[in-house]
Amino acid sequence: GRSISDAQEAGIVPRPDAIAATGLSDAAKKQLLKQDGINDVILRQKSFAGVLDFKEGDTTPSGEAMRKDALLATLAAERENDSKGLSLCTCFWRRDIDYWPPSGALDIGVCASEPMATDDGSVLLRETGDDASYAEGWERAPNCFKGPFMALELVKAAGGAGHRVGYWVRSGDRFAYAVGRPTASEAQSAAGSCQGSHTISSCAGKTLAEAVSSITEEPGEMLDIAGCYVCVCGEINAARAWIIQHSTNPELVGCSLVGNLNTESLCCSQLQHKKSGDEEVDQVLVDGSMRCWKVVELSGCTLPIC
Incomplete structure (x- = not known):
């Protein structure tokens, strides 16, 4: 907007x-x-809004996100040994309303974060489409997680x-x-x-x-x-x-x-x-x-x- x-x-x-x-x-x-x-x-x-459902790990059938996105795979491996961040998970966004017409496909992404560097809760999150068709970076805003x-x-x-x-x-x-x-x-x-x-x-x-x-x-x-x-x-x-x-x-x-x-x-x-x-x-x-x-x-x- x-x-x-x-x-x-x-x-x-x-x-x-x-x-x-x-x-x-x-x-x-x-x-x-x-x-x-x-x-x-x-x-x-x-813009869209709805309900988010997520499961730990990569639960996508193809596994393409992890296979084709080296950065996502690296972050996922790092989180296995370091809990200061968000571990690998698969997210499904149910779009109950959408500014655009529906795409006709499910909105599924595989996510993992960088380590949490400060105490304010801010963290950078990597989101890659289940088919590896896109990769996005998201930042959790400071002081919101509590x-x-x-x-x-x-x-x-x-x-x-x-x-x-x-x-x-x-x-x-x-x-x-x-x-x-x-x-x-x-x-x-x-x-x-x-x-x-x-x-x-x-x-x-x-x-x-x-x-x-x-x-x-x-x-x-x-x-x-x-x-x-x-x-x-x-x-x-x-x-x-x-x-x-x-x-x-x-x-x-x-x-x-x-x-x-x-x-x-x-x-x-x-x-x-x-x-x-x-x-x-x-x-x-x-x-x-x-x-x-x-x-x-x-x-x-x-x-x-x-």
Whole structure:
């Protein structure tokens, strides 16, 4: 997603109500289409969210990742004799929502880390595809491994239960939040999303650019379809503000994801407890709509409720 500096350079003005994920504003579309082009800015970025399952060791049938990636094999061997790091494991990412259409293949990677060099928990992780088609380097952010931890799952949004899937997580002072596109035409209408946005998930094997082009050829509508999925991530600062640093919608960078709608001008939403207890929490968006989240995990912290 676009960073704060990228958005500022492109002339994008922060817009907290973009959290509703109904598309981009006319002003933002004008800036994006004028400066960078639709493909480079919006349609090439990637995001997904779901559930991670992992098993110790390389459990892939082919073993190609270990055989073809010498660095991964070296790190795995080092971790056998040194516990100061993450040992070899096989990870499966279940993509419940995806900014792009589904690829049609499983998302499986074999991972091992470098030794943990400091006491802040930061570590470099090597991830190689099970078929060795890619290799990526990931860094676990400092001071996140001890928490606090939060995990919420979306259970109801505009359009009714089950019409959108979403996840909201926190680790240390870092957070990520993602809500997928409507899953049915009825939910699309109720959510105010662009026509055809619910069909992206049926365009398996296509790029996002190819998928939206099959729905409309109008550049502004293409941006709106892309913008019906929202993902943000950022950091909770010393003032406990949840500042969005990156987003699939550049209008959200620089806003605060959650806070007090009455006192914060760039606040996207605020939380309030449901009357039924603490198992669910309501997120009131700045446009007045509401999302209900189920509390999956809450450790070392409380919900940021005003």
